[in-house]
Amino acid sequence: GDARMGLEYNGDDVQLTSRARVIFTMTGETDTGLAFGASFRGDQIGGANGNTNMNAGTVFISGAFGKLSFGDVGSAARSAVGDLHGVGLTGLGFANEYPFLDRLYETAQAAAAGVDIFDEAALAAFDAPFSYNTAAMYEYSIDALSVYASVGQFNVARDFAIAGDKLTGMNAAIGARYDFGDFGVSAGYEVSRLKYDDGVDSDSLNANHLVVGVDATFEGINVKAIYGRAGGDLGDALKDNSDTSRDQYGISMSASFDAVGVSAFAHRDFFRTTNIGVGASYDLGGGARIVGGVRNENPKGSSSNTTADFGVAFSF
Amino acid sequence: GDARMGLEYNGDDVQLTSRARVIFTMTGETDTGLAFGASFRGDQIGGANGNTNMNAGTVFISGAFGKLSFGDVGSAARSAVGDLHGVGLTGLGFANEYPFLDRLYETAQAAAAGVDIFDEAALAAFDAPFSYNTAAMYEYSIDALSVYASVGQFNVARDFAIAGDKLTGMNAAIGARYDFGDFGVSAGYEVSRLKYDDGVDSDSLNANHLVVGVDATFEGINVKAIYGRAGGDLGDALKDNSDTSRDQYGISMSASFDAVGVSAFAHRDFFRTTNIGVGASYDLGGGARIVGGVRNENPKGSSSNTTADFGVAFSF
């Protein structure tokens, strides 16, 4: 489990912040030596019991054939390329988490941005933002190469309230990563597609996202850069809107010197918002750390906001 | 705990399905040697804390006097006679679970069936379907004979929003099972009663259900048959409606040969819907099994639907 306690400045007020969580991890092995298991956070115990809507936790089986996971596994592109380095006690909004398609759909920002693709009639019947549901991920590593493939479904009803209407959606992704000693390259490609058919009209939306990353480690310092480009209907919509861009990119670093750790990131997203974060930590040993961070969010066309946090984080 | 991952065909589309769950089990013993304990699923952690509405998990104390359980204990009729054998990775809707009265009330099918008893004015103020709440079960076994008695309450408010109105409900059941070596017989009788009184009018509804079962085991094969007959206001309502019947019956089997297991069931319910299921499994050892099943649902007066699933199930 983990816990933390500290202070949070939201750009306006200072508030107390704390939390405590447990994590359940279960493992086993078949007679032929296949490993299997499951893991989820205690506060997501309902989502982990989701069946076709397992939006928290994962289940896996692995062996010489690789590893197959189901549940809240993200996309293969995310697994291959990963996120920017994070900052702060609370994550400060997790602006370092790179907006792969699954996360993009989950952001209210996307719904509010006036990007046509999110306003299509076919989606209006659903609570926006919608999110990925149960997904499956396959991964295989041989020497320095790791490959990933994933497929998933959306949280959309298969049968509409209106008789005969039907909305279906799926996403698929592939990714790979290669390590050259202290230097690594990664790439991912993800596609999602929604199709609406009411017997009279039909409509379909598709989005894709190509993302590449490079990272290097030297003298205890890890640096990383990511670039992504949206395509399909999503790319067109982002390109045609003067407030948005079909490109996003970011850079980050993390370093540790004895008990002291520092990290920083900068990211410019599809909505032309720039986020910058800086953080530091001090390891008290035994699973306790003093942690703090600052984040500046600078959206296109509105004023910037700075948030910060500071406190103690525990892992058990 | 347990977990699973696989595919599900709902008669229309194939979807990914997975889940992970933990089970909490606590036990103790008094100085005089009485055993006591409690158990519940992690995702039902709220329901297990239900007090007068404990709709998940159970608490028990047992000794030479027998065993007394509280909580989501079902009815004595269900404990004595039990369910038909199930199929599939996900249970495929659990149509093998025999509709004892507690389950009958919980089905939306019952609410939608146009059976008068479910449409009574006294019930209109409540969210249908309503369900059993905290119940108590007593069981005692001597040699080959086991006897059961239960009493429970509904999830209905004791005092209406309208001052002076009152709705009360309870259910009670008895059951017994006798084992003749490889052959067993069981029977149960359950009654439920709802009473509404607004000071001017009063109304009461009662339902009963007599159910008998036989089962036999030979050469690793277990077969079972169950017959049930509804009575009281429920029986009359089911009898007077040409779409329903006051009788339900089912048969099922399960067999295992080394690592291979097969099961099947057929059931015709009060609503003249016939369900047939067939399933198979292969034991991988260590708590992992490959499992699959097919279910055909054939409702009176509408088209039949076939669902299926396949995947890996884990127990930890």
Add this chain to the structure above:
Amino acid sequence: GDARMGLEYNGDDVQLTSRARVIFTMTGETDTGLAFGASFRGDQIGGANGNTNMNAGTVFISGAFGKLSFGDVGSAARSAVGDLHGVGLTGLGFANEYPFLDRLYETAQAAAAGVDIFDEAALAAFDAPFSYNTAAMYEYSIDALSVYASVGQFNVARDFAIAGDKLTGMNAAIGARYDFGDFGVSAGYEVSRLKYDDGVDSDSLNANHLVVGVDATFEGINVKAIYGRAGGDLGDALKDNSDTSRDQYGISMSASFDAVGVSAFAHRDFFRTTNIGVGASYDLGGGARIVGGVRNENPKGSSSNTTADFGVAFSF
């Protein structure tokens, strides 16, 4: 964990009552010997993950400097003075729990009492009753003296739906306890303040509560008395209303003789409601107890109500 099963009489009907719960406790130690940890009930697993709204469970770090806790820590006044002794299997409404300010705000009774402070326009936009959120508590003990200080925030939005409006709230408390062998004295003072500003009008409400307690233990019998007096806007509102009082007071006792335990309390609250409770228990060993209690609630201006319970309680 803990569990219980029994019967409850609500003044009108007898109902079955039972529950089962787990408690998660996590601890660690830093390299310099500071202890840290977290604890929460399984059914409050969501609230314990609350960040600025951690309304269940606690996180702490302690050392020679004292102990600092975050989360659902109550107020320093409550920690110093504590509650009256409780009765019964279920707590019978926990009328023995002394209405410190945090609890007062959580009672629907307060919202319904017609006390002006709870009806202020500034609060009308919120779901009443509102409650404390993440709070921080510092405590330090030296020999027989323990001192406490706490600060916390309310569950109110920092930014109103109406642009420019803002409501902020906080509470703070101090407390101390001194033990003279078998005799102890305690005192606490707590203040809460809500401020509303919509750019045109601004309004602020403040409430304070001074509370003192004495307790003594002799021959296995523990007795306790508490007196509290409300001040600020709350005190004025309670004083100006003929149905309420700015004073509350209570007395209680608990005693155990071998396996038998008895307890009793009497309390008269700000709303001139008198509660009296009597309870008894018998220890079966191994964590099991037979427990029962009776409570009489006598509100000013309406008829009294008697509730009771009886059953078995388990701790694991």
